[in-house]
Amino acid sequence: MPEAETARKGIGCRGALLIALSIAGLLFWSLTICDPFGPQRAVSDSIEDSKEIGAFVAEYLPLENPYRFGESIRFTVREAWLERSWWHSSKLFAKPEIDDYSGYQLVMVIDKEELRNYTLGWAIGTYTTGGLFTPSYRGLYISMAQEPEADRLEWMVQEGNIFSDSAGPKVVGHFVLQRKR
Secondary structure (H helix, E strand, O other), X not given: OHHHHHHHHOOHHHHHHHHHHHHHHHHHHHHHOOOOOOOEEEOOOOHHHHHHHOOEEEEEEEOOOOEXXXXXXXXXXXXXXXXXXXXEOOOOOXXXXXXXXXXXXXXXXXXXXXXXXXXXXXXXXEOOOOEEOEEOOOEEEEEEOOOOOOOEEEEEEEEOOOOOOOOOOEEEEEEEXXXXX
């Protein structure tokens, strides 16, 4: 009769402990070893963040602040810096990894409100000149194959929808950043 009584009670304390440990081990493995999406290209949140990661190269300053182009384009650059490209993993204790083969990225922190019509109404850079800034959640960034040799970086500012204007970009000015010394 004792065997039948044990069977009615279920898995018992040892079984429950084994299940709990298995679940805890699986959870720990998935957070520390498993990376379901693989490493993702990342952009630093600030100059300080870039320095902490070890990606920071140089700070840049806008020649004007805020920049104004006509009546509809106005933005203020809060911070601008050049950093080495890097990757971030979704693993729990993973550290950012500098990517020595993917070049650099120039990052600018600009208020979201000032970027509300970016790409649909205006853009910095053009497809034809080989460089177009991409929106990120903190502002804009552009990838570069190598570290710029010049201290002064300049891009055209175009007006109009960059995806559908068949006549090409309508250049309304130039955006300039100067390397801080």
